Every structure is written in structure tokens, then in C-alpha cells.
Amino acid sequence: MSQHKYILDEASIPTHWYNIEADLPERTPPPLDYTTGKPMEAAKLETIFAKTLLEQEMSAERYIEIPEPVREIMCQYRPSPLYRALRLEKELGTPAKIYYKFEGVSPSGSHKTNSAIAQAFENKRCGTKKVTTETGAGQWGTALSHACNIFGLECVVYMVRCSFDQKPYRKAIMEIFGGKTIPSPSPFTEAGRAILAKDPDCRGSLGIAISEAVEDAVKDPQTKYCLGSVLNHVLLHQSIIGLEALKQLEMANDYPDIIIGACGGGSNFAGIAFPFIGEMLRGGKKVDVLGVEPAACPSLTKGKYAYDFGDVARQTPLIKMYTLGSSFIPPAVHAGGLRYHGMAPQISNVARQGLMRARTVQQLDVFRDAIQFARAEGITPAPESSHAISAAMDEARRCRETGESKTILFNLSGHGHLDMTAYLEYFAGNLSNYEYPENEIAMALSCLPVCE
Amino acid sequence: MSQHKYILDEASIPTHWYNIEADLPERTPPPLDYTTGKPMEAAKLETIFAKTLLEQEMSAERYIEIPEPVREIMCQYRPSPLYRALRLEKELGTPAKIYYKFEGVSPSGSHKTNSAIAQAFENKRCGTKKVTTETGAGQWGTALSHACNIFGLECVVYMVRCSFDQKPYRKAIMEIFGGKTIPSPSPFTEAGRAILAKDPDCRGSLGIAISEAVEDAVKDPQTKYCLGSVLNHVLLHQSIIGLEALKQLEMANDYPDIIIGACGGGSNFAGIAFPFIGEMLRGGKKVDVLGVEPAACPSLTKGKYAYDFGDVARQTPLIKMYTLGSSFIPPAVHAGGLRYHGMAPQISNVARQGLMRARTVQQLDVFRDAIQFARAEGITPAPESSHAISAAMDEARRCRETGESKTILFNLSGHGHLDMTAYLEYFAGNLSNYEYPENEIAMALSCLPVCE
Numbered sequence: 029m030s031q032h033k034y035i036l037d038e039a040s041i042p043t044h045w046y047n048i049e050a051d052l053p054e055r056t057p058p059p060l061d062y063t064t065g066k067p068m069e070a071a072k073l074e075t076i077f078a079k080t081l082l083e084q085e086m087s088a089e090r091y092i093e094i095p096e097p098v099r100e101i102m103c104q105y106r107p108s109p110l111y112r113a114l115r116l117e118k119e120l121g122t123p124a125k126i127y128y129k130f131e132g133v134s135p136s137g138s139h140k141t142n143s144a145i146a147q148a149f150e151n152k153r154c155g156t157k158k159v160t161t162e163t164g165a166g167q168w169g170t171a172l173s174h175a176c177n178i179f180g181l182e183c184v185v186y187m188v189r190c191s192f193d194q195k196p197y198r199k200a201i202m203e204i205f206g207g208k209t210i211p212s213p214s215p216f217t218e219a220g221r222a223i224l225a226k227d228p229d230c231r232g233s234l235g236i237a238i239s240e241a242v243e244d245a246v247k248d249p250q251t252k253y254c255l256g257s258v259l260n261h262v263l264l265h266q267s268i269i270g271l272e273a274l275k276q277l278e279m280a281n282d283y284p285d286i287i288i289g290a291c292g293g294g295s296n297f298a299g300i301a302f303p304f305i306g307e308m309l310r311g312g313k314k315v316d317v318l319g320v321e322p323a324a325c326p327s328l329t330k331g332k333y334a335y336d337f338g339d340v341a342r343q344t345p346l347i348k349m350y351t352l353g354s355s356f357i358p359p360a361v362h363a364g365g366l367r368y369h370g371m372a373p374q375i376s377n378v379a380r381q382g383l384m385r386a387r388t389v390q391q392l393d394v395f396r397d398a399i400q401f402a403r404a405e406g407i408t409p410a411p412e413s414s415h416a417i418s419a420a421m422d423e424a425r426r427c428r429e430t431g432e433s434k435t436i437l438f439n440l441s442g443h444g445h446l447d448m449t450a451y452l453e454y455f456a457g458n459l460s461n462y463e464y465p466e467n468e469i470a471m472a473l474s475c476l477p478v479c480e
Numbered sequence: 481m482s483q484h485k486y487i488l489d490e491a492s493i494p495t496h497w498y499n500i501e502a503d504l505p506e507r508t509p510p511p512l513d514y515t516t517g518k519p520m521e522a523a524k525l526e527t528i529f530a531k532t533l534l535e536q537e538m539s540a541e542r543y544i545e546i547p548e549p550v551r552e553i554m555c556q557y558r559p560s561p562l563y564r565a566l567r568l569e570k571e572l573g574t575p576a577k578i579y580y581k582f583e584g585v586s587p588s589g590s591h592k593t594n595s596a597i598a599q600a601f602e603n604k605r606c607g608t609k610k611v612t613t614e615t616g617a618g619q620w621g622t623a624l625s626h627a628c629n630i631f632g633l634e635c636v637v638y639m640v641r642c643s644f645d646q647k648p649y650r651k652a653i654m655e656i657f658g659g660k661t662i663p664s665p666s667p668f669t670e671a672g673r674a675i676l677a678k679d680p681d682c683r684g685s686l687g688i689a690i691s692e693a694v695e696d697a698v699k700d701p702q703t704k705y706c707l708g709s710v711l712n713h714v715l716l717h718q719s720i721i722g723l724e725a726l727k728q729l730e731m732a733n734d735y736p737d738i739i740i741g742a743c744g745g746g747s748n749f750a751g752i753a754f755p756f757i758g759e760m761l762r763g764g765k766k767v768d769v770l771g772v773e774p775a776a777c778p779s780l781t782k783g784k785y786a787y788d789f790g791d792v793a794r795q796t797p798l799i800k801m802y803t804l805g806s807s808f809i810p811p812a813v814h815a816g817g818l819r820y821h822g823m824a825p826q827i828s829n830v831a832r833q834g835l836m837r838a839r840t841v842q843q844l845d846v847f848r849d850a851i852q853f854a855r856a857e858g859i860t861p862a863p864e865s866s867h868a869i870s871a872a873m874d875e876a877r878r879c880r881e882t883g884e885s886k887t888i889l890f891n892l893s894g895h896g897h898l899d900m901t902a903y904l905e906y907f908a909g910n911l912s913n914y915e916y917p918e919n920e921i922a923m924a925l926s927c928l929p930v931c932e
Contacts, residue, residue, distance in 0.1 A: 032556075033490065033555060035487070038485065103484070104485065104857075104858055105858075134858075135858035135859065135860075177855050178567075196900070197897070199904070200900040200901075200907070204851055204855070205854065206855060403629050403658060405556075406556055406626055408587075408653055445649070445895075448898070449649075449652075451652045451653075451655070451656055452649075452651070452652045455655055
């Protein structure tokens with residue numbers, strides 16, 4: 029048998045999440061209240077989020093126990109497999125070793141389920157009846173619909189309109205799992221109506237959908253908002269990916285030289301990378317950590333490190349992050365999950381401290397590499413995850429030139445079964461490379477809130 | 481941790497397929513040549529199929545070794561998981577225990593990959609350059625596209641037009657894997673042109689697509705035809721499902737009272753059931769084996785046991801099977817993989833000998849139960865597989881009435897990620913129950929070839 033699949037048994041699912049906050053040389057700046065310029069009061073945040081999730085959000089404990097019911101539900105699909113891409117390596121003619129963690133085995137088809145189950149559980153525990161959220165690619169909305177169904181919570185998903193139109197199957201699967209999907213901007217919120225008044229054909233953005241979902245949540249004390257990325261507690265939940273990968277690479281008797289993840293809000297990237305960065309910060313082996321963005325929405329590579337709103341309508345607290353400006357609406361590219369104007373504060377902090385690097389990739393390269401990967405490995409990746417694939421293949425191609433036998437690990441955060449429209453468009457020759465929206469970003473950055 | 485997932489290690493992938501022919505009290509009748517009325521000559525069959533696959537087709541050996549390269553490729557996704565549906569049992573309030581084998585973990589998302597890899601391997605070994613095939617739901621075409629890509633074979637897929645239109649994502653994934661998809665009936669074959677001349681809007685059927693694929697194959701000695709179901713060698717390849725399930729139920733310290741599979745051509749049903757029927761025939765425990773058909777295409781329940789053609793254009797050998805008549809074109813229901821006029825000869829023989837029973841289910845019940853299953857178990861099933869789910873849930877509901885604690889095993893042959901159109905139609909209220917096409921079937925049965 030070929031040594032290319034590393035499977036842990038059920039008992040090896042981590043018992044604790046890893047919180048990078050404990051190991052960072054400088055703490056991540058707290059969210060600020062725009063009206064006061066001071067750190068947000070807990071009571072105000074509790075109108076939006078479940079209390080126990082806020083405790084996780086603020087914690088600096090290195091390890092936080094995963095509640096047993098959450099672990100039990102995750103058992104259905106975890107531990108997720110780690111593969112060595114032997115066939116792809118051979119095709120690329122590279123001396124590099126390529127490993128990937130495959131998170132597409134979950135009910136939503138992506139890593140998002142890891143946090144959705146944890147968030148639905150904590151909301152249930154706190155007495156929440158209904159949750160609202162936004163979704164870009166549809167993966168987070170699917171994950172939360174599924175998790176809410178398990179815990180008997182109502183789930184309303186504001187889905188970025190361009191993704192809603194590009195990915196009709198996403199609506200179907202959210203409905204199968206019992207979630208209600210609303211294309212955003214919608215006429216059902218003030219934030220949505222304000223946008224539609226200015227531009228009735230607005231294609232939406234994650235920033236707009238967040239505004240709508242938050243507005244819907246704060247109206248009712250038994251309704252809370254859930255976010256699928258960006259926040260500390262979401263990144264915490266995703267650490268399970270890297271923690272498992274550490275054990276699986278030990279099985280393979282290997283350790284990565286390079287770790288790669290696609291970056292939208294940052295949760296899948298942090299999931300694979302933070303446990304390894306933690307090892308490094310505690311004296312372990314130095315690894316080259318690479319975040320990959322679409323050239324159309326390059327927050328880490330072209331953004332400013334500043335306090336900014338998390339949404340377009342300026343309803344969220346201010347968060348310190350690399351941002352393109354909360355009023356920036358990224359072009360309607362096919363990797364809908366990567367269309368966010370900012371980057372998770374913890375990742376921004378990690379980048380600021382020189383613990384990682386970032387680069388952009390181009391849409392046509394991403395699809396070309398996704399197809400080569402699918403043919404070699406038999407897994408059809410989501411367009412978002414394919415950004416990581418393309419960068420990993422670039423690193424492997426570089427090794428072919430230099431003759432280096434580097435060990436590359438990337439996160440294959442989800443399958444693309446529900447996002448085939450993008451591939452159909454690619455095959456039809458309808459896709460083009462990303463244009464860097466320089467003027468729009470400059471304008472949005474000129475409108476950053478003044479708060480420091 | 482909950483005891484609901486039974487995972488075998490890689491080394492437990494069976495080394496041999498199980499051939500039910502060795503244990504059947506009466507051998508399955510051989511295919512006949514319509515022109516002579518005598519068993520088909522091997523030389524004639526070799527113009528259609530790879531020689532080594534024909535050897536498997538004719539074999540009465542109980543165990544046939546799985547070639548090492550085939551096992552190695554199957555390692556990527558096998559052994560497939562066996563789940564106990566604890567959450568579903570609880571929701572149904574049944575004392576029954578429900579287990580399901582999940583074949584949706586393969587590159588094609590279904591059991592079809594098990595035979596596709598074996599068929600592509602044997603064709604490569606025999607010097608084939610190109611293979612042609614038909615596909616109904618698209619699962620088989622996806623599986624063969626993937627397998628051919630691995631072995632460097634060209635792959636042309638004639639896809640039943642109603643499925644081609646219902647399932648646009650299937651075309652995308654076949655193209656990702658390098659397969660060429662042609663909607664059938666097509667203008668590229670005589671068989672297709674003859675059908676289109678009579679009915680330019682013909683929605684197609686598996687019987688028509690087979691005619692086109694066979695015609696395309698026999699034109700060129702280096703092109704062979706591959707079939708995704710019906711034939712003995714395909715059922716042989718699928719036996720790996722039941723062989724693994726036997727081991728996994730041993731881990732669970734359990735044994736089924738009822739085994740259930742959806743029946744189109746019969747390959748996923750035979751895959752799960754034949755190894756257990758074999759145990760029974762060799763003196764093991766008696767099990768109740770149930771094949772499930774759509775009421776729109778009820779070959780086992782309403783067909784006649786007779787020699788008939790496998791295709792509409794009467795190009796194939798005659799095979800002895802339960803048939804609705806090869807000229808019968810089933811209604812364009814959403815379970816496209818179950819739209820075949822006949823049933824695999826070995827299954828027909830098993831049914832004839834009283835070793836199994838069959839029933840039909842209705843479309844609206846199937847989707848209602850599929851959704852309840854998805855919500856409980858976190859897996860979105862293919863419409864075809866959902867026929868087995870619905871029947872399994874019926875058995876479990878019956879146990880609730882009788883108080884019996886039966887052990888039910890069914891085959892969840894594939895996921896539905898690429899077939900979401902059917903669910904969208906269901907939610908929109910556009911689906912109705914199947915009508916039993918009594919007149920069409922009576923007419924087709926009156927045209928059976930006279931050969932006995």
C-alpha cells in the first residue's frame with residue numbers, strides 16, 4: 029500500500045483548542061467602541077454575541093477545553109485526513125514533499141463546520157433561540173445551518189448576492205439543513221435598504237452582509253449574531269486543524285518547512301498555521317508561513333494596519349487589522365469566501381510581528397492549478413481553497429528549479445462540489461485575471477475611522 | 481465518544497472481490513447472440529469489451545484477486561466508513577438499529593469509482609486507447625472520467641439528456657477530470673440520429689445512451705465500451721462494499737436482519753447485498769434482502785424475466801433479466817441513475833430464486849425522507865441513494881409499531897452535492913409522485929425479442 033494517507037483514530041481528536049494569544053510576543057489589540065474610543069464594554073458586546081463565546085474571545089489561556097458534545101458531533105467527520113500528494117509531486121517533477129489537510133469531509137464540505145458546531149453549542153447554552161449570520165461562498169452559511177439544526181436553533185443567513193447568484197446549489201443545501209437564506213443587500217434591514225437605494229444592482233460584499241446580520245440580531249435579545257471568521261474565538265475553534273496535522277505529520281515522521289493557507293477573513297489559514305507558529309514561538313522549528321490572497325482583495329499585502337469597522341454600515345466595534353477600508357466592495361470574483369476588506373486581528377498581529385508572509389495569486393492561475401490538482405489527487409477543490417493549492421504548487425515548482433526537497437503543508441479547506449459554476453465559466457473562457465482595484469482601495473482607505 | 485462510526489485501516493481493504501456466481505444454486509444464464517440464438521462468442525464480445533474484463537464476466541471463481549494497482553488507487557478513499565445512524569434512530573423513535581455504508585467519499589462521490597478504476601486498469605492492460613460509456617445520473621461518467629485520467633485513457637461519456645439538463649454541475653466535474661460529455665440522443669451516432677428523427681425533443685434514457693456508446697466503441701479496435709452497472713464483472717467490483725461492511729459490523733458486534741439498496745441497473749445493491757447473500761448460501765444467517773426501485777421504473781417488481789436487449793437500438797447481446805422491455809423509455813424522474821429498463825442478470829437470478837424481495841417507493845416520500853436523513857446525519861444524499869434511505873426509514877418506522885429491534889443495513893451509494901437541482905425543485909413544490917407508466921411498459925413488453 030502507498031504511504032499517502034494519514035488517518036487518526038477518533039480518540040485522537042484534540043481535547044483542547046489552541047489559543048495563540050498565550051504565546052504572542054505582543055497581545056492582539058482589543059476591539060474599541062467607536063463612540064468612546066475605548067475598549068468595548070462586555071455588556072455591549074453581549075447584545076451581539078453569546079456570552080461564553082465572548083469569554084473565549086477575550087481569553088489568553090493557551091489551551092481551552094473543547095466541550096464534550098462538540099467533540100462528539102465533530103466525530104462524524106473528524107479527525108480529517110492528511111494526504112501526501114504523491115501523484116501531484118510526480119506530475120510536477122518536484123523534489124518537494126507536498127502534504128495537505130483535507131477539511132472537505134465535513135457536512136458543509138469545509139472547515140467552517142468546526143466553528144459552527146462550537147458556536148451553535150455555546151449559543152444554545154446561553155439561551156439563544158435564533159442566530160443570524162453572513163456568508164460569502166456559502167460554506168459558512170451551510171455549516172451554521174447544519175449546526176443550528178442539531179441544537180434546535182433558528183438560523184438566518186444573509187448571503188452576498190453575487191455568491192447567491194453564482195452558487196444556486198448553496199441555497200439548496202442550506203435549506204436542506206434547515207437554514208433560511210436571504211440575498212444581501214436585502215430590503216429587510218436598514219443597512220440593506222440604504223445600499224440598495226444607492227445601487228439597486230449592488231452585488232453585495234461580506235461587509236454589507238455582516239451589517240445586515242448584526243442589525244437583525246440586535247433587535248431581539250434572544251437572537252445573536254455568529255461570525256464565520258475574523259474573530260479570535262473562530263480562529264481558536266479552527267486550531268483543531270493544525271493540532272491534528274501536527275500529530276499526522278509525526279505519523280509521517282516529517283515536519284513542514286512551509287505552511288500555506290488561503291486568506292479571506294483568515295480562519296482556515298489560522299487553523300492550519302497557528303499551532304505551528306505556537307510551536308515556533310515556544311522554541312520549536314522555524315517555519316515559513318504563507319497566507320494567500322486574491323489579487324482582487326489583498327488586505328494583508330496592500331492593506332493598512334489600522335482600527336476599522338468590520339462591516340460596511342459601521343455597526344461593529346472597531347478592530348485593529350490590515351484593512352482595505354470597510355467601505356471597499358471587492359470585485360465579484362469567483363472565490364466569494366475571500367471577498368472581505370479586512371484580515372483577522374490575530375493574523376494581522378502575527379503578520380505585523382514578522383511571523384508570516386503573504387502573497388497574492390491570479391484567478392486564471394488558480395483555476396489552472398485547481399484542475400491539475402483535481403486530476404492528480406481526485407479531489408475537486410473549492411475556488412477559495414484553490415488559492416492555497418496554487419501557491420503550494422508554485423513553491424513545489426520553485427523546488428524543481430532549485431533542487432530543494434522542502435516539505436510543504438497546505439490547508440485544503442473545502443471541496444468545490446457546490447461551486448461548479450466557477451469551473452463552468454473557466455472552461456467556457458469567461459474568466460479573466462483579477463484587476464487590482466487600486467482606486468477603490470485608495471478611496472476606502474481615505475475614509476478610515478479616526479480613532480487612534 | 482459516541483460509537484457510531486466504524487473505520488477500517490488501509491490494510492483492511494479486501495484483497496479479493498467476491499463472485500456470487502460460485503454460490504448460486506442455479507448459474508446465471510449467459511448472454512445470447514440474437515442472430516444465432518446461441519451464447520455469444522468471446523471474439524464478438526471482445527470487439528466491445530476488454531478481454532480481461534470478459535474473463536471476470538464469465539468466471540465462477542468465488543474469489544478473484546484485486547490487482548495491486550487498483551487497490552492502491554482505491555486507498556485514497558477506501559475503506560469507506562460504516563455509520564450507525566444514532567441521531568436518525570432517535571428522531572424516528574425506533575427500537576431498530578440503522579447502519580449505513582457511505583460510498584460518497586470517493587472522487588466521483590459514489591460507489592461507481594470502485595468499478596471505474598478496475599475497468600480503466602484492465603482496459604489499459606489490454607491496450608485500449610479510448611473508452612466510451614453512458615451515464616444516467618452522471619455518477620458513472622464522473623467515475624470513469626477520473627479513472628481514465630489516472631491511466632491515461634481518453635473517455636467519452638454519452639449522458640442521458642434529461643440528466644444533462646438537470647445536472648449542469650456533472651458536466652463540469654467530468655470536464656475537470658478530463659472526460660468529454662455528449663448529451664444523448666446525439667447527432668453523432670446512427671442510433672442517436674434515428675431517435676432524434678422520430679422525436680427531436682427526446683429526453684433520452686440509459687438504453688439509448690448505451691446504444692450510442694457501443695456504436696462509438698465498435699467502430700475502432702482500440703476503443704472499448706465500459707458499462708457502469710448490470711454486468712457480472714461490475715457487480716463483482718462492487719462486492720468490496722459488502723465485504724468491508726461484513727468486517728465493520730463485526731467491529732460493531734452486530735449482523736443485519738435487513739439489507740437494503742436502491743436498484744437501477746443493480747450495482748450498488750449487489751455491492752452491499754451479495755457478500756451477505758453469499759454467507760447465507762454457505763450456511764450463514766438468513767437475512768431479508770430488499771431492492772428498492774422508483775415506481776416510475778419498476779423492473780424487478782413489474783418486469784418480466786426474459787431475454788432482452790440491454791439497449792434501445794438492439795445492439796447489445798441478449799441478456800436474461802427482469803425487464804420492462806428495451807424500448808421502454810422511463811419518465812424523466814430526478815433519480816436519473818435508476819432509469820434503466822432492466823435489472824442485472826445476477827440480481828434477476830437471485831430474485832428469481834427467492835433470495836431477495838423488491839419494492840417501489842414514491843418520489844415525494846423519497847425527498848421528504850432524504851431531507852430528514854440529511855438533517856439528522858449531516859450527509860446530503862443523492863436522489864438515487866435516497867430510495868434506499870426511504871425504504872430503510874420505512875422499516876425502522878415499522879419496528880416502532882411492532883417494537884422489534886431489527887438491525888437494518890443500507891447502502892448510501894453517493895452524495896447529492898452535484899444533484900441539488902432536484903432538491904431545489906422539491907422545495908419549490910415542482911415535484912410530484914411517480915406515475916406508473918402502465919401502457920408504455922405493456923407496449924414495450926409486447927415487443928420483447930423472441931429467442932427462447
